[in-house]
Amino acid sequence: xxxxxxxxxxxxxxxxxxxxxxxxxxxxxxxxxxxxxxxxxxxxxxxxxxxxxxxxxxxxxxxxxxxxxxxxxxxxxxxxxxxxxxxxxxxxxxxxxxxxxxxxxxxxxxxxxxxxxxxxxxxxxxxxxxxxxxxxx
Amino acid sequence: xxxxxxxxxxxxxxxxxxxxxxxxxxxxxxxxxxxxxxxxxxxxxxxxxxxxxxxxxxxxxxxxxxxxxxxxxxxxxxxxxxxxxxxxxxxxxxxxxxxxxxxxxxxxxxxxxxxxxxxxxxxxxxxxxxxxxxxxx
Amino acid sequence: xxxxxxxxxxxxxxxxxxxxxxxxxxxxxxxxxxxxxxxxxxxxxxxxxxxxxxxxxxxxxxxxxxxxxxxxxxxxxxxxxxxxxxxxxxxxxxxxxxxxxxxxxxxxxxxxxxxxxxxxxxxxxxxxxxxxxxxxx
Amino acid sequence: xxxxxxxxxxxxxxxxxxxxxxxxxxxxxxxxxxxxxxxxxxxxxxxxxxxxxxxxxxxxxxxxxxxxxxxxxxxxxxxxxxxxxxxxxxxxxxxxxxxxxxxxxxxxxxxxxxxxxxxxxxxxxxxxxxxxxxxxx
Numbered sequence: 001x002x003x004x005x006x007x008x009x010x011x012x013x014x015x016x017x018x019x020x021x022x023x024x025x026x027x028x029x030x031x032x033x034x035x036x037x038x039x040x041x042x043x044x045x046x047x048x049x050x051x052x053x054x055x056x057x058x059x060x061x062x063x064x065x066x067x068x069x070x071x072x073x074x075x076x077x078x079x080x081x082x083x084x085x086x087x088x089x090x091x092x093x094x095x096x097x098x099x100x101x102x103x104x105x106x107x108x109x110x111x112x113x114x115x116x117x118x119x120x121x122x123x124x125x126x127x128x129x130x131x132x133x134x135x136x137x
Numbered sequence: 138x139x140x141x142x143x144x145x146x147x148x149x150x151x152x153x154x155x156x157x158x159x160x161x162x163x164x165x166x167x168x169x170x171x172x173x174x175x176x177x178x179x180x181x182x183x184x185x186x187x188x189x190x191x192x193x194x195x196x197x198x199x200x201x202x203x204x205x206x207x208x209x210x211x212x213x214x215x216x217x218x219x220x221x222x223x224x225x226x227x228x229x230x231x232x233x234x235x236x237x238x239x240x241x242x243x244x245x246x247x248x249x250x251x252x253x254x255x256x257x258x259x260x261x262x263x264x265x266x267x268x269x270x271x272x273x274x
Numbered sequence: 275x276x277x278x279x280x281x282x283x284x285x286x287x288x289x290x291x292x293x294x295x296x297x298x299x300x301x302x303x304x305x306x307x308x309x310x311x312x313x314x315x316x317x318x319x320x321x322x323x324x325x326x327x328x329x330x331x332x333x334x335x336x337x338x339x340x341x342x343x344x345x346x347x348x349x350x351x352x353x354x355x356x357x358x359x360x361x362x363x364x365x366x367x368x369x370x371x372x373x374x375x376x377x378x379x380x381x382x383x384x385x386x387x388x389x390x391x392x393x394x395x396x397x398x399x400x401x402x403x404x405x406x407x408x409x410x411x
Numbered sequence: 412x413x414x415x416x417x418x419x420x421x422x423x424x425x426x427x428x429x430x431x432x433x434x435x436x437x438x439x440x441x442x443x444x445x446x447x448x449x450x451x452x453x454x455x456x457x458x459x460x461x462x463x464x465x466x467x468x469x470x471x472x473x474x475x476x477x478x479x480x481x482x483x484x485x486x487x488x489x490x491x492x493x494x495x496x497x498x499x500x501x502x503x504x505x506x507x508x509x510x511x512x513x514x515x516x517x518x519x520x521x522x523x524x525x526x527x528x529x530x531x532x533x534x535x536x537x538x539x540x541x542x543x544x545x546x547x548x
Contacts, residue, residue: 015186018177019156040155043199049152050199050211051192058188062180074187075377076350076398078215078489080516080535082509098493098528103349103400105491105531107518117509120516122533124350124491126377212514213487213535215352217379217398219372235356235391240486240537242354242394244381254372257379259396261354261487263514289460292451293430314429317473323426324473324485325466332462336454348461352489 001069001132003027009066009132016059019052023063029096029104031063036089047084048118054079057092057108057121064094064106071130072104077123088113102127138206138269140164146203146269153196156189160200166233166241168200173226184221185255191216194229194245194258201231201243208267209241214260225250239264275343275406277301283340283406290333293326297337303370303378305338310363321358322392328353331366331382331395338368338380345404346378351397362387376401412480412543414438420477420543427470430463434474440507440515442474447500458495459529465490468503468519468532475505475517482541483515488534499524513538 001009006026010016010033020041024032035041035056043049058077065072094108108121138146143163147153147170157178161169172178172193180186195214202209231245245258275283277299284290284297284307294315298306309315309330317323332351339346368382382395412420414436421427421434421444431452435443446452446467454460469488476483505519519532 009181012181013186014177014179015189016180019188040151042151043153044146044149044203045208045210049150049192049195050214051156051188051195052152054191054195054214055186055188058186058191062187066181071182073182073221074218076215076217076352077187077191078213078350078352078533080213080509080533081211082516084210097531098491105493107531120508120518120533122489122491122531213489215396215487215489217372217396219379234394235354242356244394257371257381257396259352259354259394283455286455287460288451288453289463290454293462314425316425317427318420318423318477319482319484323424323466323469324488325430325462325469326426328465328469328488329460329462332460332465336461340455345456347456347495348492350489350491351461351465352487354487355485358484 001067006063006067010063019055021056021059026063027067029064029067031060031094033060034089034091037087047086050081053110053119056090057110060092060094061106061108061123065104065125069132071128072125075124075126077121079119079121081119082117085112085118138204143200143204147200156192158193158196163200164204166201166204168197168231170197171226171228174224184223187218190247190256193227194247197229197231198243198245198260202241202262206269208265209262212261212263214258216256216258218256219254222249222255275341280337280341284337293329295330295333300337301341303338303341305334305368307334308363308365311361321360324355327384327393330364331384334366334368335380335382335397339378339399343406345402346399349398349400351395353393353395355393356391359386359392412478417474417478421474430466432467432470437474438478440475440478442471442505444471445500445502448498458497461492464521464530467501468521471503471505472517472519472534476515476536480543482539483536486535486537488532490530490532492530493528496523496529
């Protein structure tokens, strides 16, 4: 799928929009997305919630793994949290590290504005044969 | 901390509230929370977003790991997604499976209303000596 | 497969034998195995190597996931190490927590002789349609 | 620690030696190790056992995380298996992706002789203040 098609598809992700995730770029197994931090992203300890960080990465993971035009469903993800953050902007970058007809695995990095690593993730999808919905692809 | 203190503390988690997470019960290393599903929880494939499922579990994980009264920070979480879901309600239950003065590990199960397993997670926290904020504990 | 068939199949695992893994029981998605600790299981810090603990669990995971009679290949495993151990015996118990025609997920616990949790693991397999080799099943 | 000190320290890992792991290079948070495959590395399906692949990576992970001269203990590791292999040689390369005084996280890649990715891992250690044993450092 083209970057333009991926940007259109990304708009159909209601939870990502609700959490302030924005796709910057996607295609050919990779994706980049960002989240401008606001107080709704904070947890009870006053730092950005692990769920917000995960959601940004998972959104970019979905865009990367669906960029081949067929439906990919996440099987598992492991996340390591490196550093707490309170304000600014997060960027998630996703790279495909392996792919066969049934399974594909992705490395994801979430960084802050100074480039510090906030979280590192690895996830695998099961690749279905279904094409992505017409209007979305 | 008492269940009442934990319910008060849970209200200070702005991202959890933004995502519709509600604490049902917490204390002594365990917690239970729920999420009533609405269309804002869906992804581009029309099913509940992995980020929403993770956020519910991570919220309950934070409540369980902070229930001893000292600050606990997530180091890592691994999640396996078993089944897609579109509507209804999700419940996350968290149980402490090990704890020493520095580290503690938790098992988390997210189920739907019929009790089917939607996701299974395992996560570890680093336990700081800081007490939770006065007003919150 | 019957417990007897599984015990025969387990003998064909050369690496498990090399590491001192012994199947105690298996069938219907579950398995139990043990490892009597000797000095060859220790690492440079003088405690049992994470690779030895993982191997015992992974061996039982393979027995549990292959117990339905069709070939199952591990996609991913996450392991948390709780406690160091030097001598005695380890037991791994594996339980199936979900299964569909393509994927299945297992929870694994490794304990010492006093029942203390040494490691907790979760893993997912891809289920092929191939039957296990005749002589082994 | 110098590469020479690390090579000496690696020899004290009895389980790694038992499994045929050999350290090629280590220092400053990174390490590289190899395993020449023999039939004792195979599982019941006739391919290299996940436990053998994990052990090679975990050995290199230990060398990388102990290369700063203080004792590091693995808290958790997640592994994704990409491709089955039967013969030849495996190489594990470990890179430090974050480190603070208490915790450090490492990315690990296991490849075959043609450079294909066999497994990808991520793991975190807890860093103790203890120096590594004199004779080993």
